[in-house]
Amino acid sequence: MMLSYFDQFMSPTFLGIPLIALAIALPWVLFPTPSSRWVNNRLLTLQGWFINRFTQQLLLPLNVGGHKWAVLLTSLMVFLITINMLGLLPYTYTPTTQLSMNLGIAVPLWLATVIIGLRNQPTAALGHLLPEGTPVPLIPVLIIIETISLLIRPLALGVRLTANLTAGHLLIQLIATGAFVLLPMMPTVAILTATVLFLLTLLEVAVAMIQAYVFVLLMSLYLQENV
Template sequence: MSLTMTLSLFDQFATPHLLGAPLVLLAIILPATLIFTSSNRLLSSRTSNLQLLLMKIITKQLMISMNYKGQKWTMTLISLLLFLALMNLLGLLPYTFTPTTQLSMNMGLAIPMWLATVLTGLRNQPTNSIGHLLPEGTPTPLIPILIIIETISLFIRPLALGVRLTANLTAGHLLIQLISTAVITIAPTFPATSLMTFLILLFLTVLELAVAVIQAYVFVLLISLYLQENV
């Protein structure tokens, strides 16, 4: 019984299929259609103005400490932020699938972006990039140990990016699934308790909406910090 219940809880993280075709492809393509673009009208709409204002605020927060070479990454980072945020939000809709709950996809985003920042540093300022492996003023006996520790921490960065995004989204989805199952189960016998649990579920859903956006922002923010060290 417990094994069946556990499998049913994790079924939401399996890729659904329709007529043999994986719906994850549709989930990946759909966010691009939800971004409002400029029209042929003389004046832009309120939605377009709001979108532009949000993009300006986010871009300023991400790129305020970057030099000119780092600011060339603006379009890449903003596009990645929009993609992750829309993917996370779409996963909260009923009968949908969240590709960002899959560690393989998150690592597929984290590793190339992290590697690009490292290669950028090695190309533009190789001395400073390698110098990050050894803090200034380190005692001579500790030099080999610190180099090993800093190298390990450098290669752990993409793993931390992918695992953080996966763990936060998976935990939120599982918690919503568990509480919603509890609401349906106890509704016939304890309606008052079921109502209180349902209110908790509504609060958790609103919190998960915020988490979906925040985790996308944190993912891109960490990449921008890695980039800042290498430009």
């Protein structure tokens, strides 16, 4: 029986119980917890250095009011990178290939930034819907366009993350299937295909990290507009 290439994106189940919760929660076990010793080991030091550098880079353009989001955005970044990277391993499942999960992360955070902007600076938040100096006949059209662009932001965040990871996983599976089929018939071509597969896997590792960074960076930019 031929399986579809999209079967890898189905939520795994065991005895009828969805295992997506394990796929989301278990990666956190891989991270070492800080010890009570005065001097940390190399892994803890490297982990702390990465988190500190990323937090500084992320909060650099934000006002002081946006620094309250430091823990949330940094945790989201580490969470997305971990899930995306582990999803590239064989016999694993990538929860971020599900649009419902990505929208479940993007919509509440985007809505929180909008509510913060309307509460703290309602005039400036509503002023984003109409650029200064707009001709009077174009005011209704521009307000509608800017409102649509505002409402479509969480959808763009979720679709971007889902599409990039799904396309990469499909391409890896297609090329791996081609290399496996060509191996008995044309070994030289199969070796070249396997080389391309290795390079593509390295590219997907970079894509997994970059897409997590882009997701959190865009969220911080949305926050910057409303703080």
